[in-house]
Amino acid sequence: MKLFIANKNYSSWSMRPWLAARSAGIPFEEEMVWLRQPETPALIRARSPNGRVPALIDGDLVVFESIAVLEYLAELAPGLxxxxxxxxxxxxxxxxxxxxxxxxxxxxxxxxxxxxxxxxxxxxxxxxxxxxxxxxxxxxxxxxxxxxxxxxxxxxxxxxxxxxxxxxxxxxxxxxxxxxxxxxxxxxxxxxxxxxxxxxxxxxxxxxxxxxxx
Ligand SMILES: N[C@@H](CCC(=O)N[C@@H](CS)C(=O)NCC(=O)O)C(=O)O
CATH class of the missing domain: 1.20.1050.10 (Glutathione S-transferase Yfyf (Class Pi); Chain A, domain 2)
Structure with missing residues (x-):
């Protein structure tokens, strides 16, 4: 399972599911894209259908919108x-x-x-x-x-x-x-x-x- 995120200093939406997954002990890899680069929109669009980070990639499944990612994580770790x-x-x-x-x-x-x-x-x-x-x-x-x-x-x-x-x-x-x-x-x-x-x-x-x- 991979969490696709942007700069940790700036990307508040990326921070949310990352903290939830980490605090719940859910194993995941991460892939990061730098914001505000010429290639940023295309890189994000290639992985996330709404053109935004975060997105959670679990096999063939792409879960996007942070609130939906949090829900998905809670299915793996109900204590969230x-x-x-x-x-x-x-x-x-x-x-x-x-x-x-x-x-x-x-x-x-x-x-x-x-x-x-x-x-x-x-x-x-x-x-x-x-x-x-x-x-x-x-x-x-x-x-x-x-x-x-x-x-x-x-x-x-x-x-x-x-x-x-x-x-x-x-x-x-x-x-x-x-x-x-x-x-x-x-x-x-x-x-x-x-x-x-x-x-x-x-x-x-x-x-x-x-x-x-x-
Ligand atoms: N409603 C979205 C908002 C996500 C969002 O706006 N993410 C920003 C980064 S924090 C983004 O992807 N920006 C793309 C860009 O600036 O090119 C969510 O909850 O996931």
Whole structure:
């Protein structure tokens, strides 16, 4: 099984299934494509029918769109979703919300793991995204998080889906309440995060902050 991804420093959508698979102990190879090169669109299109990374290639099967890849991974490792049906439904809801939304935050706070953490002025629409995510994480930790340090206790798909937001909040110095900071620190201390981050920091390609990746 191979996960087709882009730059670890910048590709937030690639990060999600990579963290989920790694944290669940699912064996996979990876193939990486550099973003913003002349050949990038053709290289991606040759492997992924939507012309985007990530894509998971399992034999003849190509699973694309990060949310579908997370679902596929959870079929291999069911612990990626909470065991409780109501918690699982909520985890899927917030994953869908991330996949479909938070466009202002995604556009104006591009993931860049090498960015020296420093605050920027946030427009009102970005602030509204931040407020919603802070409320969501606080609610998940309160209602479902008792069994561990993550949104639904153990690290799972919901944490993988929001890991690039953890990175953005950290890099762009977004003020958060202590409980949310503790959650972010827990995510940033996982072995999977540390492995991804070390590879991201070793990359050499630089893409301008104004050239929003996603
Ligand atoms: N909705 C897609 C979004 C994937 C996406 O936008 N990926 C970006 C990289 S993070 C991409 O493939 N960009 C292609 C390019 O910039 O050429 C998903 O969830 O997988």
């Amino acid at each position: 979703w909470p065991q409780d049906r109501a918690a699982r439904a909520h985890a899927r809801s917030i994953c869908a919300e991330m996949h479909a939304g938070f466009v202002p935050l995604r556009n104006r706070c591009s993931m860049n793991m090498k960015r020296a953490p420093a605050p920027i002025a946030l427009d009102a629409d970005v602030e509204a995204n931040v407020d919603r995510i802070v409320a969501m994480w606080t609610d998940c930790r309160t209602r479902f998080g008792a069994g561990g340090d993550f949104l639904f206790g153990a690290f799972g798909n919901a944490d993988a889906m929001y890991a690039p937001v953890v990175s953005r909040f950290h890099s762009y110095g977004v003020p958060v309440p202590p409980g949310v900071r503790a959650y972010m620190d827990a995510v940033m201390a996982t072995p999977a995060w540390l492995e991804w981050e070390a590879a991201a920091l070793a990359e050499t390609q630089v893409i301008a902050e104004t050239d929003a990746i996603c």
